[in-house]
Amino acid sequence: MDSNSKATHQGQPVQVEIGEKESEGIYSNFVLIAHSPSEFIIDFARILPGLPKAKVFSRIVMTPQHAQLLHGALTENLKKFEDRFGPIKVQGKDGQVRNVGF
Numbered sequence: 001m002d003s004n005s006k007a008t009h010q011g012q013p014v015q016v017e018i019g020e021k022e023s024e025g026i027y028s029n030f031v032l033i034a035h036s037p038s039e040f041i042i043d044f045a046r047i048l049p050g051l052p053k054a055k056v057f058s059r060i061v062m063t064p065q066h067a068q069l070l071h072g073a074l075t076e077n078l079k080k081f082e083d084r085f086g087p088i089k090v091q092g093k094d095g096q097v098r099n100v101g102f
Helices: 064-085
Strands: 003-009 012-018 030-035 040-047 054-062 088-091 097-100
Touching: 040 064, 054 064, 064 088
Parallel strands: none
Antiparallel strands: 003 012, 030 040, 040 054, 088 097
């Protein structure tokens, strides 16, 4: 099964195709980020309570420019989400729940 979605790249329409396996997605609750002068490496992992290690299920490698564009897109979409559904609450290291708004 292929699903098509419309997107733009540098102002030009792009048809995005996603396969059946990819459309299922991969759950991740732990992210590791590393970088060099030429690339960002983002590992999406899963960690289970009480276990000392996490397993990486997907690695994305991108240029710093694309990482900056991803940051902007995430910021924009988080704002849209919070405008619609309210502030996202995040538990801090001290156990306190905080609203993280823009």
